[in-house]
Structure formats: C-alpha cells, structure tokens
C-alpha cells in the first residue's frame with residue numbers, strides 16, 4: 087500500500103488535535119482542577135505505561151518529565167465531573183437508563199452515594215452504607231463456590247490484595263479479572279517459555295533497543311507515550327517493524343507534542359520502517375516464516391540457542407520443514423516481504439518484540455506468543471539490555487491485580503504464603519475465569535458477584551448471553567466511580583447494588599500500582615472535588631475491609647487492621663514474590679522495579695534456568711464464504727473476516743468521543759472496508775448496509791473506506807455482535823454484508 091492510500095484521512099497521528107484538546111480542557115471551568123489533578127503524585131488512570139507517581143504526574147519511569155498524554159486528560163476530565171444528584175435516580179427510571187449509550191452513561195457524572203435496585207422495581211433507590219453491609223453479610227454467607235468476583239485494573243494493589251485475601255479466606259477461588267479477556271495468552275505463553283508471565287523489558291532497557299517489532303497494537307491511540315520511545319529509536323537510526331492488518335496512521339507517522347519542532351516543521355516523525363499487513367489470525371504462521379527465513383539467511387544465534395534454551399532443535403526442524411507455500415498462502419504475505427523483515431531485525435543486535443491484543447485475542451493466542459518468543463530466542467534477543475519480549479498492558483493497574491493474586495492461576499509460592507498468613511490451607515478447587523464465570527452464572531451456579539470496577543456486561547463477547555447470565559445471580563455489587571452500560575443492563579435477579587468509591591487521586595490514604603514494565607508507583611493520598619451533604623463516598627480499601635469485618639470479623643485474621651494500607655503493604659511484602667521493597671515504601675518513598683522480572687542476562691526462572699522453546703503448529707485458516715450464511719454465490723454483498731477495534735476516543739469500554747477522525751468515521755455505526763472489496767460487492771462509500779455475523783445482525787451500518795487488508799472488515803468494538811475484545815479476530819467473524 088502506498089503512502090497516499092495510507093494517509094487518505096489524516097496525515098499523521100497526534101499533532102494539532104492533541105494540543106487543541108489540551109487547550110480546550112485547560113480553558114474550561116475545570117481547567118485549574120484538571121491541572122492540579124494531573125500534577126497529583128499518583129499514577130495515570132488510563133493505560134499501564136506507568137506515567138505519574140512519586141516524582142509527579144508528568145514523570146515517566148525513567149524520570150523524564152512532560153510525559154502525559156491526551157488519554158490521561160480524557161480519563162481525569164471524566165472523573166472530575168460533578169456528582170450525580172440525589173433526585174437523579176428518583177427521576178429516571180430503568181428503561182430510560184437502559185436506552186443510554188456508553189458515552190451517555192459516562193457523562194451522567196460521578197456516583198455519589200450507594201443505590202440499590204430490587205427485583206421488579208423501576209428505579210434505583212438510595213441506601214445507606216449500613217444497608218450495604220447488611221446486604222453484603224447476607225450475600226457472602228453463601229456456599230463459597232457460588233461467590234465470585236470480577237475486577238478491572240482501575241483499583242490499587244492494596245484493594246486488589248484485600249479482595250483476593252477476603253475471597254481466599256471465604257474459600258472461593260472465583261477471582262475473574264479483565265486480564266482474562268486481554269493478556270491471558272501473554273501470561274500463559276511467556277510463563278511457559280521464560281517462567282515469568284510479564285514483560286522482561288524495562289523502560290530504561292527499551293531506550294537501548296535498535297529495533298522494535300510491534301505486533302497487533304495501535305499504540306498511538308492506546309499507549310501514546312510509547313510513541314515517544316519509538317520516535318527516539320528511529321531518530322538514532324533504529325528500525326520499527328509494524329505488523330497489523332490495518333494501516334493505522336499514527337504507526338506510520340506520529341506528531342508528538344514532546345517534539346514540537348519536528349511536529350511543526352516536518353508534520354511529525356516517521357514511525358514504521360516496514361509495515362506488514364498479514365491475514366488476521368496468521369501471526370504464528372508469519373513468525374514461523376520469519377524463523378525459516380532466519381535459518382535460510384544464516385541469522386540464527388546458534389551459540390545462544392545451545393547455551394540458553396531447551397528444545398530448540400524441534401523448533402528449528404519444524405520451521406525448516408514447513409513449505410514456503412503454506413506460509414505465504416496462510417499469512418497472505420510474500421516470501422520476499424518475510425525475508426526482508428527477517429533480514430532487517432536479524433542483523434540487529436538488540437530487538438524488542440512488543441504486542442497487544444491483536445495477537446492475544448485469537449483462538450491460538452498462546453501459540454502466537456510462543457512463536458514470537460521462539461523468534462526472539464533464535465536471534466538471541468532475550469535476557470539482555472535493549473532486547474526481549476514486551477506485552478503492552480492496557481488498564482493502568484491490570485498487571486498489579488495479577489501480581490496481587492487476583493487470578494484463577496495462583497502461583498504455588500503465593501498460595502503457600504497466603505495459607506501461612508491465613509493459618510489454613512487454601513481451597514484448591516479451580517476458580518472461574520471471566521468466560522467461565524458467565525457460563526457458570528448462566529447455569530445458575532453463582533449467587534453473589536462482587537465487581538471491583540470494570541464493565542463485565544459490556545466487555546463480554548455476547549451481550550445477550552451476558553445479560554441473561556447476570557440475571558441469574560441473586561446479588562451483584564458494582565463498585566464504581568462512574569456509570570457504565572453494565573450498571574443498567576447487567577442486572578441481578580434480586581439485588582443490584584452500586585457502590586461509589588474514590589478515584590485513585592482522591593483516596594484518603596496512599597496506595598500503589600504496577601505498570602506494564604513492572605515498576606511500582608506510590609500514589610499519595612488526595613482529596614475529592616465531590617462535596618456536599620448528598621455525597622457519601624468511601625475508598626475501596628475501606629469498603630472491602632468493612633465487608634470483611636462484617637462477614638468474617640477476626641476469622642482467621644483481624645480484618646479491621648487492613649483499614650491501614652501501610653499494613654496491607656507489609657502483608658504484600660511478605661507474600662508476593664518480587665514485592666519485598668513495598669514493605670519499606672512508606673518510609674523510603676522510593677518506587678521500585680519488581681525483582682526477578684527484568685532479564686538482563688539469559689537466565690530464566692524455569693526449572694533448568696533455560697528458556698523452554700516449543701513447536702507452534704500452523705493453524706488452518708479458512709476465509710468465510712457466502713455459503714456459510716446460507717447465501718448463494720450470486721447473492722448481493724460480500725463475505726469478509728470481521729475484526730473489531732477500539733476507536734481513538736475510547737478507553738476499554740468507556741467511550742469519550744463518538745467519532746474517530748483518524749479513521750474517518752463520523753460515528754460508531756461504521757464498517758471500515760477496503761475500497762477494492764467494496765468494488766467487488768458494488769458498494770459505495772457511506773452506503774448503509776446490513777452486517778450479519780455468526781451471532782447476530784446489525785442494520786444500517788455505514789461503509790467507510792480505509793487502509794485495511796482486502797478480505798477484512800472492521801467494526802467498532804462496542805457494536806460487534808460477536809466479540810468486544812478490541813482487536814482483530816481470525817475466524818470468529820464470518821460476515822456477509
């Protein structure tokens with residue numbers, strides 16, 4: 087695809103619109119409070135890049151300032167909205183609330199007091215905290231296997247630790263988490279290969295890379311400050327290889343406010359050295375192809391493989407034996423493209439392989455990760471500065487939740503330490519992850535659900551199923567700062583309770599968070615703009631401790647002591663591997679990198695200290711046909727693979743803006759399609775069509791032409807009838823328009 091085709095909407099990502107947004111918000115009535123909040127010493131609310139903390143809200147993990155992006159302004163602005171007034175829920179009945187879009191829900195303002203919706207009632211009613219604890223006492227006095235939680239990465243490590251400790255004490259392992267939907271494949275794959283499921287690259291290390299291979303990520307929209315690193319790598323002669331079925335303008339050229347001269351004079355900085363557009367779902371195939379090419383071009387680091395890896399021979403044999411024709415046909419890229427890519431990174435000394443959900447949210451997501459890791463190992467790019475594997479994590483503390491033990495795959499050493507702390511062995515029954523939780527709820531197996539943040543309803547692949555499943559649960563507690571679709575659509579059978587809590591920068595006590603690069607941030611106490619007699623908000627730590635005291639009292643520990651977050655940090659230091667330094671954090675105020683995760687030597691925490699390579703078989707991909715939908719070949723329309731994506735004005739399931747100017751989409755009922763595909767079906771741009779998938783149908787969807795691979799269409803994730811994962815799918819979406 088040539089540059090003109092690439093940039094048919096906007097010339098570069100970032101740039102003037104970002105400055106305009108900052109200016110608008112600065113000059114708004116909230117301007118002063120916005121800047122005070124951005125400067126507050128706490129981690130950014132939005133992505134997990136780790137901006138903000140003890141050294142100030144604009145400082146990154148390397149100590150560089152001016153590192154705050156538009157995404158963070160959107161998130162803070164939203165949290166600074168006024169509180170919902172006392173008469174709001176008396177005025178608006180459920181049917182009205184259920185007609186709201188995600189953006190309209192967010193704009194209602196901050197939850198300011200607890201509310202309850204009882205079965206058969208049309209309005210949420212304000213209730214007292216005493217009533218909340220009474221409901222909680224009843225709801226948690228249920229068989230442990232019927233109690234479950236779901237969480238997002240919004241809360242602190244301390245709240246996460248408390249949540250899982252309370253659940254483990256109750257005997258429940260049903261700790262579903264939003265990471266089950268995004269980077270579970272990364273955690274499982276990396277753990278299998280390296281014995282550690284997180285990034286092995288620190289920000290400091292990334293700064294020394296010669297090349298970044300960025301796969302299935304739209305960093306300009308979702309991790310904007312990563313773009314500064316990519317710009318700097320290009321500036322010193324490094325290479326950036328992008329692998330993505332769609333050309334994202336910000337991955338071609340990005341205009342960062344951190345480099346104003348370049349932005350003004352040159353319209354931005356070049357990002358991609360090479361841009362590959364494989365068929366969605368074929369990442370493993372592409373990486374096997376890259377491995378084959380590395381072998382053929384004699385670019386494999388044999389000494390490294392022999393010294394630091396296991397099972398390398400079978401991986402090499404498989405790549406060697408796989409015919410080129412199978413590779414090129416399945417991934418849709420030519421042998422020359424694959425060879426050029428292998429030559430580019432294979433000849434460089436320090437390469438980082440980074441990815442997001444375009445790779446993980448596939449049927450063979452774990453294989454994708456292992457094939458990337460195999461490729462890194464074949465080129466000696468694991469266990470040294472400037473190189474390694476780097477999953478790019480989404481929500482700001484999503485990784486911290488996993489570290490704190492909010493997972494159904496609890497590490498053995500944590501389980502043993504928690505058992506010692508609680509003075510009793512943990513229940514070893516497996517818990518429900520997010521998908522299993524919905525299925526269990528659908529079967530009537532869940533009585534009580536406690537949602538610490540997140541939007542379990544809206545993040546689900548099948549909204550109809552999610553709604554039905556949640557309606558089988560007796561009591562659901564939603565802990566939140568602002569309304570989302572789930573609060574009005576994901577209703578319980580008996581009691582749906584919404585519990586308002588402080589945002590990170592408002593908590594009356596210090597907390598911590600963990601970035602995607604394994605850096606622990608210390609968040610200072612703050613205060614809330616929400617004031618007045620109708621406001622009745624508490625912190626998550628206070629809420630969880632009060633519930634634990636009410637339900638368990640001093641059994642098996644004195645839960646009231648956990649009101650003190652410094653004490654929780656002491657417990658974390660004793661029970662969570664790599665977190666020892668958190669025990670002194672209140673004294674030292676020194677943020678730290680979690681030990682044992684950043685590998686600067688090729689020695690890994692596996693049983694043999696070597697990386698465990700394994701063969702990743704080529705998946706069989708089948709392009710959708712009209713017959714799959716019982717349509718004759720001559721029926722109007724076209725069958726394409728469906729991908730879903732997050733818009734530029736969106737963070738997770740929260741929508742901040744309706745349109746997406748980077749993709750030329752004026753609203754969210756749009757379908758991005760290659761102009762050549764449209765021609766085959768005689769579609770015009772802006773024509774309205776019906777989109778039919780395996781699980782549903784959407785009417786009146788506007789066609790927008792875009793630089794997307796032929797044979798693929800892309801829809802906004804909030805509309806997808808198949809999945810809300812925010813990324814491309816392989817065979818999930820067979821559609822005929």
Ligand code: SF4
Pocket residue numbers: 130131132133134135136137153154155156157158308309310311312
């Ligand atoms: S890049 Fe991520 S962590 Fe940094 S300011 Fe932007 S949203 Fe926040």
